[in-house]
Amino acid sequence: AQSVTQLGSHVSVSEGALVLLRCNYSSSVPPYLFWYVQYPNQGLQLLLKYTTGATLVKGINGFEAEFKKSETSFHLTKPSAHMSDAAEYFCAVMTDTGGFKTIFGAGTRLFVKA
């Protein structure tokens, strides 16, 4: 069975600083990996996904994530935080053999200080 662990329920950074949100997954078969963002009172929106091929994935709003199979990680980064990045971020895993159900992590709330 798949699972996702997001380290840190809250992360606080200063505007302009590096953003690093950590995600580790468990899967016995090649996974699809996703990062979603949820702004207050809005639905979840896909930031980026890894399916196959290049392990460094670029997404919207300057975010990127690197799939590291040896570390079973898919950490999300952004070189320079902006106030508008303040939101809840969810890492998720899906597999073909898992019936296409998506397992989400508990989420990390990102705070950006001026």
Place this chain on the structure above:
Amino acid sequence: DTGVSQDPRHKITKRGQNVTFRCDPISEHNRLYWYRQTLGQGPEFLTYFQNEAQLEKSRLLSDRFSAERPKGSFSTLEIQRTEQGDSAMYLCASSLADGGRTGDEQFFGPGTRLTVL
């Protein structure tokens, strides 16, 4: 707007009552998912449909819960004899499965917030 829509956005009910939620997916999408999200948690998978067929159902979904997707278009999620523990945000998402290894980019609706008193 052609995104995923959910109705109602908010529902307050008394314990023991039945409630039904509706989800209208993006029109060409063949997969439809239901999730439940409680405060401070990520969405928990409940069930999903490929066209009109319900292919997967979580053990979280007790026999009080039932979902349908007649004709493979909109879907309904019904909760019978609601309990206070059912209070949560119920999310619907849809995706277009193309048969290749592209993953499932799911488009989420705004959710229905259920409060059981």
